[in-house]
Amino acid sequence: MNGPVLTDNVCIVTEKSNIFNTINMEGIKDFDAFYEIKIMPLLGELERERLLTKQWGISGIVALIAGILLIAVIYFTGWPIGWLAFISLLVLLLSIYRYAAHNDRYTVDFKQKVIALIIQYLNPGIVYKPSSFVSSKLYNASGLYRRRYSNITGDDLLKGIYKEVSFQCSELLVENDTDSSEVIHTVFKGLFFSAKLDVAFYGGTYIWKRGEEQLGVSLADEHYRLMPLPKVYHVHTGHAAFDKQYSVYSTDPAEAHALVDADMMEHMLAFRKQIERDVVFSFVAGRCYVAIPVKENLFEPTRKPGDKENIKEHFFAVLLVLSIVNQLQLNKWA
Numbered sequence: 431m432n433g434p435v436l437t438d439n440v441c442i443v444t445e446k447s448n449i450f451n452t453i454n455m456e457g458i459k460d461f462d463a464f465y466e467i468k469i470m471p472l473l474g475e476l477e478r479e480r481l482l483t484k485q486w487g488i489s490g491i492v493a494l495i496a497g498i499l500l501i502a503v504i505y506f507t508g509w510p511i512g513w514l515a516f517i518s519l520l521v522l523l524l525s526i527y528r529y530a531a532h533n534d535r536y537t538v539d540f541k542q543k544v545i546a547l548i549i550q551y552l553n554p555g556i557v558y559k560p561s562s563f564v565s566s567k568l569y570n571a572s573g574l575y576r577r578r579y580s581n582i583t584g585d586d587l588l589k590g591i592y593k594e595v596s597f598q599c600s601e602l603l604v605e606n607d608t609d610s611s612e613v614i615h616t617v618f619k620g621l622f623f624s625a626k627l628d629v630a631f632y633g634g635t636y637i638w639k640r641g642e643e644q645l646g647v648s649l650a651d652e653h654y655r656l657m658p659l660p661k662v663y664h665v666h667t668g669h670a671a672f673d674k675q676y677s678v679y680s681t682d683p684a685e686a687h688a689l690v691d692a693d694m695m696e697h698m699l700a701f702r703k704q705i706e707r708d709v710v711f712s713f714v715a716g717r718c719y720v721a722i723p724v725k726e727n728l729f730e731p732t733r734k735p736g737d738k739e740n741i742k743e744h745f746f747a748v749l750l751v752l753s754i755v756n757q758l759q760l761n762k763w764a
Contacts, residue, residue, distance in 0.1 A: 461745060464551055469741055472543050476735035479539060483532040490525030493518050540731035541586075545744055549588060552748050556590035560729075563587050563600040568624045572719035573636050574710050575618045576644040576656040579606045584622075586729040588748070592755050594764035597625040599751045601728055620707075620724035623754050627716050627763040633682035634660055635689055637698065637711040640677050669695050675702065676710075689713050694758070701757040705750070711758075720754050 497518035541560040549558050563584025582604045589598040604617040646656050665678040665686045672695040680686035712719045728747045732740045
């Protein structure tokens, strides 16, 4: 079975339903066949792992309830059955340990079998590392979210070449808990994409959401609240619809006009409309960066490994990553 032909208009993300929906059936016309031929044979073993995880969870709940009841009996009656309560505690601890171990194994197996298979079907050769993520060095270099942070983590790294464009993408969670309120603030959560462009662009051009420009209002902001950024200049695009959504700043306005030309602005607006997210972009030192805020945890298994709609969401999520190259036509710089 051959992989699908990916078109420019691949998918959108709907906030209401929290799933990926297609707007062009060409990209997923073979999904049903893919599911039946490739995915269904894997489901028996995954279902056994899920049931084993569920059994240990039930065992822990029963042990907890039994322990509480036994402690109550000892307290109100004085019966010498403390050894039974101790056994219940041991069973509870064992159940918690085994539940966590089997749940982790189920998640790892699901990703290594199902997600990896989807990725290889859609674009053979992409390397998938479930426990890795885009480096903090690339995140910092993008300048897309300049707020200083105390923790960055992520998972589900996809790395490879698509349409001659070398890219990497993963989920990222960037948090800050260093302010006086002791409240953890989410700086960014979603998909973070980086691609190497084979062009001689050395400056930094930043396409931020209008009203959320990553610029400090004081020297204190620049030194203490925000990460470093070279001196940038506001770039007037002359595109009214684009300026309603984005503000463009660059270290080199001439370079910015070459990168973010009329066609690119139309591509960015179309992509933003399709995925219905406040996606932001930057071109820094020969790399293109794209950040897509996503509240959902992508590429995670559901309680039923054979949930076809859930598998389809994973299918669409991979398509979304590949569609960045399509929508922005990054291959023209490859």
